[in-house]
Amino acid sequence: MPRKNLRERILETMRQRDYRPLNKSEFARTLEIPSDQRAQLRKELDKLEADGEIEAGKKGRYAAARQPDDQLRGTIKFTPKGHAWFYPNPIDLEEIDHGYDLEPGTRLYVSQRDTGKAMDGDRVQVSLKQRPVSPKQFRRNRKGDGRPETDNEEPRAVVEKIIDRRSGKIVGTYQRKGRNAWVRADDPAIDGNVELIGDTTARPGQMVVVAIENWQHTTPHGRIIEVLGWPGDAGVDILSIIHRNGIKTSFPDEVLEEARAIPDEVDPAEVKLREDWRDRLVITIDPADAKDHDDAIWVERTGKGWKLAVHIADVSHYVKPRTSLDKEAIERGNSTYLVDRVIPMLPVELSNGLCSLKPDVDRLTKCAVLEVDHSGNVYKSRFCNAVIHSQAKLSYEQAQAILDGGRAPEGSHKGVADMVKEAWKMAAALRKRRFARGALDLEMPEIRVILGDDGRAARIENVIHTESHQLIEECMLAANESVARILKIRNKPAIYRVHDDPDFSKLQEYGETAKAFGYQFGDLTNKKHVQQLLDAARGRPDEHAIKIGLLKSLKRAAYSPDPLGHYGLSKGDYCHFTSPIRRYADLIVHRALQPFLTNPPKKTDATPKQVELTEIARHISDTERASADAEGQSKMIKLLDYLDQCASAEEPVVFNGLVTEIRSMGLMVEATDISTRGVIKREDLPGGRWRFESSTGRYVGPGNRKIELGQRLKMVVSNIDHERRFVDFALAGEVEPDGGGSRNRGRGGKPSSRSGNRNSGDKRPAGGNRTGKKSARKRPKKLTHQRRRKR
Helix, strand or coil: CCCCCHHHHHHHHHHCCCCCCECHHHHHHHCCCCHHHHHHHHHHHHHHHHCCCEEECHHHCEEECCCCCCCEEEEEEECCCCCEEEEECHHHHHHCCCCCCCCCCCCEEECHHHCCCCCCCCEEEEEEECCCCCHHHHHHCECCCCCECCCCCCCEEEEEEEEECCCCEEEEEEEEECCEEEEEECCCCCCCEEEECCCCCCCCCCEEEEEEEEEECCEEEEEEEEEEECCCCCCHHHHHHHHHCCCCCCCCHHHHHHHHHCCCCCCHHHHCCCEECCCCCCEEEECCCCCCCCEEEEEEECCCEEEEEEEEECHHHCCCCCCHHHHHHHHHCECEECCCCEECCCCHHHHHHHCCCCCCCEEEEEEEEEEEECCCCEEEEEEEEEEEECCEEEEHHHHHHHHCCCCCCCCCCCCHHHHHHHHHHHHHHHHHHHHHCCCCCCCCCEEEEEECCCCCEEEEEEECCCHHHHHHHHHHHHHHHHHHHHHHHCCCCCCEEEECCCCHHHHHHHHHHHHHCCCCCCCCCCHHHHHHHHHHHCCCCCHHHHHHHHHHHCCCCEEECCCCCECCCCECCCCCCCCCCCEHHHHHHHHHHHHHCCCCCCCCCCCCCHHHHHHHHHHHHHHHHHHHHHHHHHHHHHHHHHHHHHHHCCCCCCEEEEEEEEECCEEEEEECCCCEEEEEEHHHCCCCCCEEECCCCEEEEHHHEEECCCCEEEEEEEEEECCCCEEEEEECCCCCCCCCCCCCECHHHCECCCCCCCCCCCCCCCCCCECCCCCCCCCCCCCCCCCCCCC
């Protein structure tokens, strides 16, 4: 990889959190610039100042240039069509006079022509402009004086400056003609080709990684730093995703040295300082293929209800602030779980070793001891440093077998089955109380793409969230809430997991969607009415569409230094405490909790100040979003691989379909078996001419055949556009004259007894998919993909 140029080294130094303004001589010493190159340093500093990137203060010391009072900073994310969304920093929304009434969690539209030289995931500075008003809006919103009412119109963002590149790398296809060579970027942020600097060993048609070094006018120039291979070769698709999302796959030498210097076993001297839980029946319940285990539980029945101990791997004992391990962890922000691999936040020596709560070995933990009454109320809590010796490692399937009346795995401790059953009774009480307090039930099954030895998709499995999953979830939620509460009460700076209330206008739009499916409901600003609507849809063919519609109307959960509460979980106090192996937010919370333990360490770890916490919260919210995008893209690529195989199979693979939207161009549908969204074009409807009735929102065909919203269909894959991730479906068979099983509903959104389509087994994973080799046919204008939001 080429050495960073001087400009990048200067800016990188100034972005360090502990940076203090330096003069030219101090910069030369800090960057170890030889004396014969210091003239170049002075020239570069002058150029950065002329470009407005930095400014000279007292005694010639340089600092980052201050932003204009009416501009916002934040992160930009591109869509496959080339336009983008801007996510502003919450602190800017509060402190900067930008002239608009914007709430935290707001995202702003950026048209393709206004994205400038930004790339996906960059930190940028934007100005705001009024969204243009259409003639229809003008007439509808006109005031008495003839002017449109636009004060409440959400503005659009215009990129003015790149603050920080997420990676500065793009993935594309190497092309060559004669002496000219270029890379066709596989990136919606690059409208055109990348001109190349230097030589390469790549061959035309191969996928490569290009590091952008400069932009001349609108054309980016870069150098090929890695040749990934030929499209279609095993692993090239996943490597493309990793580079495209700026995810680091290797650890620096100094980080690995720190991790390997930590002893393989728990220090006996440290054990003496902790509560000893090694003789208790502490167990873990995780996915069968889990490599790291960061949480364990112990449950005991009491006269008032239950006592619960949630043990979490004590990563903070090994990873100290400001160390190389800590700096690398904060840069990564979180682990990334791709379809074929895990890219961890911490080296495997810790994540799969000393910090993993494996059975039959001593491990250090942070423990939340909670007392729960029969109504599911946590009425008492305390926190301590502990040591455990896990006595059972159960998979979700093994735990579920116990709950279904089976036995514990052979060789397990004799009390394991009884404790799992008792833990479920407690979790059921916690769950019942949580929903009674307004939490929304948005849990849906997920799909998992199973790969063969060749790296190609072999099959698709539905992952159902059973009682064993819910058991662990309720224990973790209770611990997270209890930790957040004590940190807030003690006014300790920390990072919270927050989920803002939805916008009223978004809920109104969602209400219109629900009405189109035949539901009746009350006031959607009241969460009880929202849950009643979700309950009415449970088990119905359109349940997934109703839940996805709600998810689209909600804001995205994020991290914040302020305890703003969690709308979806209906919790006023909430943080992430239970996964410090894979989330940096949890590591900060562990450090913040240390003074309030019953047995605090002699020297507690320093925690960042409020201003720094704001920056960390923004950063890890960004890394979480990048990881979620990469995870979704990796699953999507392998799903497309599977659909390719379905389309080319000798015997067509038939999917169960659901009509989720009806447009003049055709049907928006979902293959419910694999949670994949696509389109059936109007011209591909079988059996003659079909008429679109805009007033009723349906298609009417020959013989009074009808296709309506919520109707179930049988479908096959007809065409895939891999580049735009679209899939075209075609009907398998004819449409019945009566509509083929469209829904009928009674009042209040409840299913009518006359409906013949109730199928409680038709459960689908959260997140429809935009799927779709590049087709010569014209693609539909829009096909949405909704990913399950993370709590």
